[in-house]
Amino acid sequence: MESSTRNEILEKIGKRIDEAIDISKNIKNFKEGWEKLKEIQNELKEVKADQEVKDQLWLGLKDSFERIKKREKEYFSARRAKQEANFNLLKPVVEEGIAFAKESKSFKDAWNKLIGVQKKFKGVSLPKDKHQMLWEMLQDTFTYLKSKEEEEYDLQKDNWEENFLKLSKKIEEIKEICEKEPFFKKAWASIKDVKEYFAEVKTDKERQNKLLDELQKAISKLKKRQDERKLEIDKIKEGGFDKLNRLCNRALNEAKTNKNLKDVFDRLKDWQRDVFSNSRYLDSDEEKATLKSKIDEAFTIYKKRQEEYFITKKEDWMKGQLDFLAKMKDKKENLSTNTIPKIEKSIIHSKEYLEKIELEFKELENPEENERKYSFLSEKIEKVKTEITEKENSIVDINKKIEGISKTIANIEEKIKK
Numbered sequence: 483m484e485s486s487t488r489n490e491i492l493e494k495i496g497k498r499i500d501e502a503i504d505i506s507k508n509i510k511n512f513k514e515g516w517e518k519l520k521e522i523q524n525e526l527k528e529v530k531a532d533q534e535v536k537d538q539l540w541l542g543l544k545d546s547f548e549r550i551k552k553r554e555k556e557y558f559s560a561r562r563a564k565q566e567a568n569f570n571l572l573k574p575v576v577e578e579g580i581a582f583a584k585e586s587k588s589f590k591d592a593w594n595k596l597i598g599v600q601k602k603f604k605g606v607s608l609p610k611d612k613h614q615m616l617w618e619m620l621q622d623t624f625t626y627l628k629s630k631e632e633e634e635y636d637l638q639k640d641n642w643e644e645n646f647l648k649l650s651k652k653i654e655e656i657k658e659i660c661e662k663e664p665f666f667k668k669a670w671a672s673i674k675d676v677k678e679y680f681a682e683v684k685t686d687k688e689r690q691n692k693l694l695d696e697l698q699k700a701i702s703k704l705k706k707r708q709d710e711r712k713l714e715i716d717k718i719k720e721g722g723f724d725k726l727n728r729l730c731n732r733a734l735n736e737a738k739t740n741k742n743l744k745d746v747f748d749r750l751k752d753w754q755r756d757v758f759s760n761s762r763y764l765d766s767d768e769e770k771a772t773l774k775s776k777i778d779e780a781f782t783i784y785k786k787r788q789e790e791y792f793i794t795k796k797e798d799w800m801k802g803q804l805d806f807l808a809k810m811k812d813k814k815e816n817l818s819t820n821t822i823p824k825i826e827k828s829i830i831h832s833k834e835y836l837e838k839i840e841l842e843f844k845e846l847e848n849p850e851e852n853e854r855k856y857s858f859l860s861e862k863i864e865k866v867k868t869e870i871t872e873k874e875n876s877i878v879d880i881n882k883k884i885e886g887i888s889k890t891i892a893n894i895e896e897k898i899k900k
Contacts, residue, residue: 496539515550519543561607569612575602576616580623589631596624611854646685646693652676653696660704665752666711669704673697723769726757730776737780743791746784753777800898807894814887817880825880829873836866 501522526539579599583592600620608616656676663669676697684690733753740746754777761770843859846852 500542516547519546519550562609565607565609565612568606569608569616572602572606572608572616575599576620580619583623583627589627592627593624596620596627642685645683646689648683649680649685649690649693652679653693653700656697657700657703660700660707663704664711664749666704666708668748673701673704723766723773726761726773727769727776729753729757730773730780733780734776734783737783737787743784743788746787750777750780750784754781803894803898807891807898810887810891810894814884814891817884817887822877822880825873825877829870832866832870832873836863836870839863839866 501518523543526536526543576599579595582595586592586595603613603617653676656672659669659672663672680690680694680697685693730753733750736746736749740749757773757777761773839859839862843856843863846856846859
């Protein structure tokens with residue numbers, strides 16, 4: 483009876499061994515298969531049977547363990563190879579997407595590009611460290627885009643404020659022109675210029691409309707003055723010498739007091755035309771000579787002020803050139819004695835650091851087992867080399883800038899001599 487029971491147990495264990503063999507051949511969940519084999523192993527330990535029989539059973543069980551170990555190793559080896567292949571395919575896609583995003587002038591296009599790259603991660607198996615590396619590269623670029631967008635928005639708001647101040651200044655100028663400019667053709671030309679300026683320089687819509695309303699009010703004032711002036715001219719034609727004489731006196735006053743010499747000349751020419759065209763209504767040659775004399779005197783005063791202006795302008799020009807020359811020399815000195823030495827010192831430090839990490843790289847043992855550190859040091863070495871090259875190139879650029887400044891200094895000194 484005992485022998486029969488033991489044989490039944492052995493037969494049962496034998497079936498479990500066959501089951502273990504099937505598990506080792508087919509199962510994909512290695513942990514689950516391993517645990518089932520462990521259960522069978524524990525059961526076999528408790529079975530009392532001939533040693534020869536048990537050895538045969540143990541051999542089958544051991545073979546099943548070895549099969550699972552082998553299949554697990556092959557699986558993970560193949561998986562690692564597949565992950566590396568996926569990484570090699572995905573890395574250039576990520577790098578291309580990042581480059582596009584950073585160079586694109588459109589935030590929307592850049593963002594959508596990164597979203598598209600992000601979607602390519604779905605369902606793709608990668609080594610954990612390399613998955614994290616690519617993912618962080620992508621997330622860093624998302625952060626960069628957000629920061630860049632915020633900066634551009636702030637800059638745009640800053641431009642709105644700056645543009646509003648510029649437009650406000652133009653409105654104040656045109657208000658004064660519409661209220662005081664005696665030559666309406668010139669006033670209308672100024673209004674045209676302001677309208678064109680508004681088309682080019684923008685601020686927020688609310689303030690833009692408010693400024694345009696103010697412009698329209700100024701135009702209405704100009705039209706009113708133009709109508710009043712027409713009536714005044716009509717009266718001059720009808721009033722004879724007294725009104726023309728007042729016009730000549732106004733010309734004299736403008737020639738003496740108006741600081742804008744170009745305006746003075748334009749106004750004198752217009753008043754000269756008005757006086758001469760209306761003096762035909764006068765009967766007295768003496769009155770005509772008096773008006774002509776005053777207009778001529780106004781032009782003489784204008785010419786004298788113009789000569790004084792050019793003398794002052796030349797003195798101011800000379801002072802400006804000397805000031806600019808001093809600034810250029812200071813800038814050249816600063817680049818030569820401050821900026822370049824700082825960069826050179828930085829290059830020395832970078833080269834020392836490069837030697838250090840290259841030595842560490844050379845002394846690294848078993849690169850296959852220290853793959854992450856090996857990759858990190860390789861990338862670090864390339865990065866430091868790039869930084870050194872960029873710094874050396876910046877010195878070349880600065881020397882070119884110094885050369886340009888030297889030419890500018892020579893040109894200024896030549897102009898001053900003349």
